[in-house]
Amino acid sequence: MARVRRPLALIGRVILTAGVLLLAALPLAAAAPATIFGAVEIRHDGIKPFPKWIGALAKYEQEKIRYATQCLVTRFSPCHWKEWRDLLDRLRDQPRATQLDAVNRYMNRQPYVLDMVNWGVPDYWESPGEFFLRNGNCHDYAIAKYLSLRLLGW
Numbered sequence: 001m002a003r004v005r006r007p008l009a010l011i012g013r014v015i016l017t018a019g020v021l022l023l024a025a026l027p028l029a030a031a032a033p034a035t036i037f038g039a040v041e042i043r044h045d046g047i048k049p050f051p052k053w054i055g056a057l058a059k060y061e062q063e064k065i066r067y068a069t070q071c072l073v074t075r076f077s078p079c080h081w082k083e084w085r086d087l088l089d090r091l092r093d094q095p096r097a098t099q100l101d102a103v104n105r106y107m108n109r110q111p112y113v114l115d116m117v118n119w120g121v122p123d124y125w126e127s128p129g130e131f132f133l134r135n136g137n138c139h140d141y142a143i144a145k146y147l148s149l150r151l152l153g154w
Contacts, residue, residue, distance in 0.1 A: 052123070052125040053125065055125060056125040056126065056127050056143050057127075059126075059127035059129070059130065060127040060128060060129070060147060062127075063081065063127055063128065063129040067079070067081040067082070067129065080129070080132030080133060081128075081129055081132065083132075084106075084128065084132065084148070087102065087103075087106055088148060088151050088152060091103070091152060092152060092153075096154070099149070099152050099154075100149070103145055103148045103149060103152075104145065106148075107131075107141050107144050107145050107148070108141070110131060110132070110135045110136065110141070111135045112135065112136075112137060112138075113134070113135040113136060113137060114137055115136075115137060118134055118135065118136065118137075119134075125139055125140070125143065126140040126143065126144075127143070128143065128144045128147055128148075131143070131144045132144075
């Protein structure tokens with residue numbers, strides 16, 4: 001009987017020690033930043049390190065001015081900017097889940113087009129107006145959706 005207890009006691013100590021070591025490592029694992037697709041998040045104050053984002057926002061600011069005065073809807077020339085703004089106006093007092101779903105569906109109507117095909121360059125970040133006129137790719141959908149939700153108060 002003593003022979004059986006000694007290995008069981010040893011195994012018990014090993015399991016206990018392993019458990020203590022695992023519990024001690026948990027705070028370290030929790031403190032490590034989570035990554036998505038192997039990306040690392042780096043905090044920056046301001047957006048200066050992101051020139052393509054700055055460019056897309058600058059084009060959007062210019063569009064707001066231009067389309068406020070020049071965007072006329074005719075039978076053969078729809079004003080995509082006005083359609084978008086009308087959608088946002090209709091969604092303004094709706095629940096957030098409704099806003100999110102409607103913005104997502106609205107933007108996803110646009111055909112997917114690679115930057116090289118659309119603009120002749122490998123990576124071009126469109127403003128919403130460019131996206132509505134020429135369609136776009138994944139980051140162009142994201143920019144248009146992001147600005148839509150921001151305009152809805154998100």
